[in-house]
Amino acid sequence: MRHDDARGYRVNTPILTTKKLTLSFDEGRIHALNGVDLRVEEGEFVAITGPSGCGKSSLLHLLAALEEPDAGQRWFRGCAYEDMDDIACFRQQHIGLVFQAFHLLPTLNVLDNVLLPAVPTGRQMADHACDLLQRVGMDHRLQQYPAQLSGGERQRVAIARALINQPDILLADEPTGSLDSVSAGYVLQLLSELRQSMGLTMLMVTHDTDIARQADRQICMRDGRVIA
Amino acid sequence: MTLWMLAWHNIRRRPARSALTIAAVAIGIAAVVALTAIAWGFESSWQQANDARATDLIVTRQASQNTMPSPFREADVRPLLMQQAHVQQVAGLLSEMLSVSEDGPPAFVFGWEYGSYLWQHLELVEGRWPASAHEQVVVIGTLAAQTLHKGVGDHVDIEGLTFPVVGIFRSSALVENGALLMTLRQMQQTMDKPGKVNVLNIQLDASASETDEAQIQQHVRQQLHGYHVLTSGELVSRNAVVRIAKAMSQVTTLIAGLVGALMVFNTMLMSVSERRREIGLLLAVGWRKAMVMRLIVSESVGLALTGGALGILAGFVLASVLEMLPLMRGKIDPLFSPWFLLAVLGLSVVLGMAGGLLPALNAARTSPSQALRGE
Ligand SMILES: Nc1ncnc2c1ncn2[C@@H]1O[C@H](COP(=O)(O)OP(=O)(O)OP(=O)(O)O)[C@@H](O)[C@H]1O
Ligand SMILES: [Mg+2]
Numbered sequence: 001m002r003h004d005d006a007r008g009y010r011v012n013t014p015i016l017t018t019k020k021l022t023l024s025f026d027e028g029r030i031h032a033l034n035g036v037d038l039r040v041e042e043g044e045f046v047a048i049t050g051p052s053g054c055g056k057s058s059l060l061h062l063l064a065a066l067e068e069p070d071a072g073q074r075w076f077r078g079c080a081y082e083d084m085d086d087i088a089c090f091r092q093q094h095i096g097l098v099f100q101a102f103h104l105l106p107t108l109n110v111l112d113n114v115l116l117p118a119v120p121t122g123r124q125m126a127d128h129a130c131d132l133l134q135r136v137g138m139d140h141r142l143q144q145y146p147a148q149l150s151g152g153e154r155q156r157v158a159i160a161r162a163l164i165n166q167p168d169i170l171l172a173d174e175p176t177g178s179l180d181s182v183s184a185g186y187v188l189q190l191l192s193e194l195r196q197s198m199g200l201t202m203l204m205v206t207h208d209t210d211i212a213r214q215a216d217r218q219i220c221m222r223d224g225r226v227i228a
Numbered sequence: 229m230t231l232w233m234l235a236w237h238n239i240r241r242r243p244a245r246s247a248l249t250i251a252a253v254a255i256g257i258a259a260v261v262a263l264t265a266i267a268w269g270f271e272s273s274w275q276q277a278n279d280a281r282a283t284d285l286i287v288t289r290q291a292s293q294n295t296m297p298s299p300f301r302e303a304d305v306r307p308l309l310m311q312q313a314h315v316q317q318v319a320g321l322l323s324e325m326l327s328v329s330e331d332g333p334p335a336f337v338f339g340w341e342y343g344s345y346l347w348q349h350l351e352l353v354e355g356r357w358p359a360s361a362h363e364q365v366v367v368i369g370t371l372a373a374q375t376l377h378k379g380v381g382d383h384v385d386i387e388g389l390t391f392p393v394v395g396i397f398r399s400s401a402l403v404e405n406g407a408l409l410m411t412l413r414q415m416q417q418t419m420d421k422p423g424k425v426n427v428l429n430i431q432l433d434a435s436a437s438e439t440d441e442a443q444i445q446q447h448v449r450q451q452l453h454g455y456h457v458l459t460s461g462e463l464v465s466r467n468a469v470v471r472i473a474k475a476m477s478q479v480t481t482l483i484a485g486l487v488g489a490l491m492v493f494n495t496m497l498m499s500v501s502e503r504r505r506e507i508g509l510l511l512a513v514g515w516r517k518a519m520v521m522r523l524i525v526s527e528s529v530g531l532a533l534t535g536g537a538l539g540i541l542a543g544f545v546l547a548s549v550l551e552m553l554p555l556m557r558g559k560i561d562p563l564f565s566p567w568f569l570l571a572v573l574g575l576s577v578v579l580g581m582a583g584g585l586l587p588a589l590n591a592a593r594t595s596p597s598q599a600l601r602g603e
Contacts, residue, residue, distance in 0.1 A: 119229055120514065
């Protein structure tokens with residue numbers, strides 16, 4: 001449900017909410033999430049921290065609708081995920097994903113990699129892609145292939161790809177996990193600039209406490225639960 | 229950036245594997261193209277010969293399904309035929325595939341009733357026609373003159389007898405151009421089959437309609453047991469060699485289609501399992517399953533269509549080479565119609581789709597979460 005005040009602004013409606021999310025693997029032998037309650041406001045930057053295997057990636061995957069929970073509920077702007085009639089469309093329009101391993105397609109050049117999420121729309125997005133690549137400082141490498149780029153450069157291309165369909169939420173799973181500290185600093189700065197200028201909501205999984213401190217809010221997880 | 233561009237990138241990504249798959253499809257399609265063109269060409273060259281002779285109906289022995297129907301006594305049949313309304317002429321014909329030189333390939337030797345309408349469609353290019361039904365001479369087609377290296381004044385040996393070549397003729401039918409021709413009387417003597425023919429050709433008068441034709445067929449059928457009365461088209465399509473050629477081309481089409489589809493299937497299955505993570509990524513960035521399936525099927529159709537196009541080219545070459553073989557010269561004329569080539573491209577698309585369907589379903593079942601976690 002939307003709650004609009006007199007000026008038409010949406011107030012008090014979180015962009016993402018979850019209730020008692022549980023997820024297990026190996027027929028219930030491995031519990032990745034044990035009842036996660038989460039509430040993320042519009043425009044918020046939330047850092048998710050916690051030891052390895054505590055369920056951070058699992059939570060992001062559930063939020064991106066890449067996976068179905070065993071139980072529990074998820075809402076996007078008040079709309080339950082299970083009520084969405086087109087989950088692919090939801091991912092495409094509202095979610096941007098950034099991974100530790102970049103996941104660029106080696107056969108495609110930088111520009112085509114950025115355009116990949118826009119292929120199903122059939123729209124001509126090359127100008128927008130070039131614009132984004134300029135914002136991440138990669139506009140001089142349009143025709144190069146991922147193998148020709150450094151890790152930091154690859155992640156900048158992956159960020160441009162995540163933004164091509166103008167999502168509302170950026171879900172980043174250890175985006176600096178494979179980068180040296182200089183590249184990592186650059187990528188983080190870039191993410192925070194883009195987030196502010198585009199009004200994005202961002203959830204970022206990180207092991208780095210310095211990075212986590214820059215967030216509006218920190219969520220700490222352990223054994224599939226949010227503990228703080 | 230379009231789906232087709234991405235599919236093309238993926239095909240080129242494994243050049244050796246894609247090239248092998250394309251080659252396998254191309255070889256199959258080439259065999260289909262060559263054999264089918266030859267089977268149809270074979271049929272059409274016989275049809276041409278009958279059309280050129282202006283023959284309306286043909287009488288042969290029932291059992292015979294050979295290229296050359298088995299001989300029968302002309303006197304048993306001719307009187308009945310002559311009684312039928314609209315029958316203008318009945319002309320006997322005895323023919324055989326014979327070896328006419330020591331080293332050369334076998335050739336058709338025709339014996340045609342002297343003075344009958346059969347001779348009228350031939351054009352004499354050199355020399356003269358036989359002077360009477362009894363003259364022991366042959367005239368030969370232009371193509372036979374080339375393949376046998378014979379001209380007017382030379383001699384050919386047929387079944388132990390020597391025949392001077394007195395003339396060279398040209399026909400609109402390829403089969404006849406490659407043949408040797410003598411009078412029916414001479415042929416009967418040479419083959420030791422006096423009074424026998426293997427085909428009686430019937431020419432109807434100009435006023436005969438198709439119903440008349442059918443009526444004659446019915447009359448003769450009722451009164452003559454053990455014989456066929458066929459239109460020339462029916463004769464050709466009943467011809468055993470034409471039927472074998474067609475059956476072979478159909479079986480080849482089936483085998484080539486299956487093998488091609490299996491090759492494409494194998495390639496796409498490997499490709500999908502190698503690219504599991506990429507497929508997971510496509511799903512994660514908002515591609516629908518149907519779109520992923522279209523990508524995989526586009527790739528398999530791209531492979532098959534490239535193979536099909538190359539196969540058509542190779543099939544042309546193959547058919548031309550086969551046509552030029554001494555054994556085949558003058559007997560077939562491969563037929564390539566645009567519709568046939570379109571059908572072959574259609575076949576390639578179908579085998580590409582068939583080969584890509586299961587891998588595409590497999591790809592669509594990818595869990596993006598699992599795929600993106602994988603190393
Ligand atoms: N496909 C799977 N099959 C079985 N167990 C899995 C699978 N995926 C994840 N798990 C388990 O689920 C738990 C949570 O995994 P998850 O990847 O969410 O952790 P994480 O917090 O992201 O860890 P890391 O910081 O190492 O990335 C772990 O115990 C993990 O072993
Ligand atoms: Mg993780």
